[in-house]
Amino acid sequence: MSIVRHDQNDIMSKVVEHNGVVHVAGNTADDNSVGMKEQTAQVLVKIDGFLAKAGTDKSKLLTALIFISDMSKKSEMNEAWSDWIVAGNHPTRACVVAELGSPQTMVEIIVSAAK
Amino acid sequence: MSIVRHDQNDIMSKVVEHNGVVHVAGNTADDNSVGMKEQTAQVLVKIDGFLAKAGTDKSKLLTALIFISDMSKKSEMNEAWSDWIVAGNHPTRACVVAELGSPQTMVEIIVSAAK
Amino acid sequence: MSIVRHDQNDIMSKVVEHNGVVHVAGNTADDNSVGMKEQTAQVLVKIDGFLAKAGTDKSKLLTALIFISDMSKKSEMNEAWSDWIVAGNHPTRACVVAELGSPQTMVEIIVSAAK
Numbered sequence: 001m002s003i004v005r006h007d008q009n010d011i012m013s014k015v016v017e018h019n020g021v022v023h024v025a026g027n028t029a030d031d032n033s034v035g036m037k038e039q040t041a042q043v044l045v046k047i048d049g050f051l052a053k054a055g056t057d058k059s060k061l062l063t064a065l066i067f068i069s070d071m072s073k074k075s076e077m078n079e080a081w082s083d084w085i086v087a088g089n090h091p092t093r094a095c096v097v098a099e100l101g102s103p104q105t106m107v108e109i110i111v112s113a114a115k
Numbered sequence: 116m117s118i119v120r121h122d123q124n125d126i127m128s129k130v131v132e133h134n135g136v137v138h139v140a141g142n143t144a145d146d147n148s149v150g151m152k153e154q155t156a157q158v159l160v161k162i163d164g165f166l167a168k169a170g171t172d173k174s175k176l177l178t179a180l181i182f183i184s185d186m187s188k189k190s191e192m193n194e195a196w197s198d199w200i201v202a203g204n205h206p207t208r209a210c211v212v213a214e215l216g217s218p219q220t221m222v223e224i225i226v227s228a229a230k
Numbered sequence: 231m232s233i234v235r236h237d238q239n240d241i242m243s244k245v246v247e248h249n250g251v252v253h254v255a256g257n258t259a260d261d262n263s264v265g266m267k268e269q270t271a272q273v274l275v276k277i278d279g280f281l282a283k284a285g286t287d288k289s290k291l292l293t294a295l296i297f298i299s300d301m302s303k304k305s306e307m308n309e310a311w312s313d314w315i316v317a318g319n320h321p322t323r324a325c326v327v328a329e330l331g332s333p334q335t336m337v338e339i340i341v342s343a344a345k
Contacts, residue, residue, distance in 0.1 A: 001250050003290060003344050005320065011308060012323035016292050018344050019250050020116050020134050023293045026324025060118060062131050063138050065225070067326050071214055078126060090120065093127035094141025094225050096182050097214035099301055099327035110295070110324050114118050114133050135231050135249050175233060177246050178253050180340070186329055193241060205235065208242035209256025209340050211297050212329035229233050229248050 006053045015050045021062070022054040022113045032104040036073040039106045040080035051113055058084065060114040061091035067098040067108045077107055121168045130165045136177070137169040137228045147219040151188040154221045155195035166228055173199065175229040176206035182213040182223045192222055236283045245280045251292070252284040252343045262334040266303040269336045270310035281343055288314065290344040291321035297328040297338045307337055 007014035016023045027046045029039035051057050068077055074095060085091075091111065100108050122129035131138045142161045144154035166172050183192055189210060200206075206226065215223050237244035246253045257276045259269035281287050298307055304325060315321075321341065330338050 001344060003292065003319075005318075008318070008320050011311060011315070011320065012294070013320045014322065016322050018292050023322045025322035026326075062118065062133055064127075065324075067324075071216065074216070081126060085126070088120075088123070089118075090123050090126065090128045092129065092131050092138045092140035092225075094180075094182075094223060095216070096141075096223060101301065101304070101325070108324060108326060110322075114116060177233065177248050179242070186331065189331070196241060200241070203235075203238070204233075205238050205241065205243045207244065207246050207253045207255035207340075209295075209297075209338060210331070211256075211338060229231060 007050070015054050017054050017115060020115050022051060022056050022115050024050045024111045026108045026110045028101060028105050028108045032102065032106065036068070036076035036106045037080045040077045043107055043109050044080060044084045047109065047111055054115060056113045056115045059086045059089045061089065062112045062114055064091045064093045065110045066093065066095040067100060068095060069097065069100055069106045071097050073106065122165070130169050132169050132230060135230050137166060137171050137230050139165045139226045141223045141225045143216060143220045143223045147217065147221065151183070151191035151221045152195045155192045158222055158224050159195060159199045162224065162226055169230060171228045171230045174201045174204045176204065177227045177229055179206045179208045180225045181208065181210040182215060183210060184212065184215055184221045186212050188221065237280070245284050247284050247345060250345050252281060252286050252345050254280045254341045256338045256340045258331060258335045258338045262332060262336065266298070266306035266336045267310045270307045273337055273339050274310060274314045277339065277341055284345060286343045286345045289316045289319045291319065292342045292344055294321045294323045295340040296323065296325040297330060298325060299327065299330055299336045301327050303336065
């Protein structure tokens, strides 16, 4: 089965397709001067774009792994998440706290989707 | 390939099936007043139930990702884990420390299984 | 679809194959007296070995999840990573901070690959 890679940079591919599954790299907000809800919304827009590159979309999400920098802001992340996910097509999810790439980075999301 | 989702709530599906693989969401103990071994045992019972909803079981586990709140209690988690896994059918595993959904939550486990 | 497991110990299989995908357990350095770059290089050699047991190699990587103990040393991890990955065949990747199995352990890497 072939492997298709998209948006490859020096250290990763942002999207990898294989065997009917689309894997998206961990994404963070480009503008991390804003709060948790806004950063999450930015991340989800980026994920939409990466899913589209592989010919799929958020209605086909399989799994999500969410790292947040501060559990007290989980509800703010969830607001953006709930605005984004497609009713009836929710992926599995786990959300834990981790220190992310910069002190200002509040959320990083990894997803997989069916194609 | 079709996607089958089970136990969908406001933010996730607890189980998603696709292409012969069953993905189970991150699970934590419902009663987190108890210790690490007991919380882990609760989580594993929940995972058994979710695997059953997708028509599979722990003998077909592929992967496990375990987040614990305190590395000094890893051996207690491992006691419950070792009591649960099926000899000859162990999944891959990684276990790292993360702050979880509440200060009392000591363990969260994400698994995938073949169907 | 059959499941093939390699290097099974008391708590996990180091490699599990299913449906054309090879899952490798979280790996850490055997000698954690050295620095981040050296630990990462050790981990990647171990991953090479596990991929080989499943009849695949790093040119077929799909995903990588990297936990490091100290974000200030991410660039050192990246040096070993960049030396290792195959140009044109980069996996997806996410890298976050987590406390690992021992205070000296600086990096743990989980990968999946196509077969």
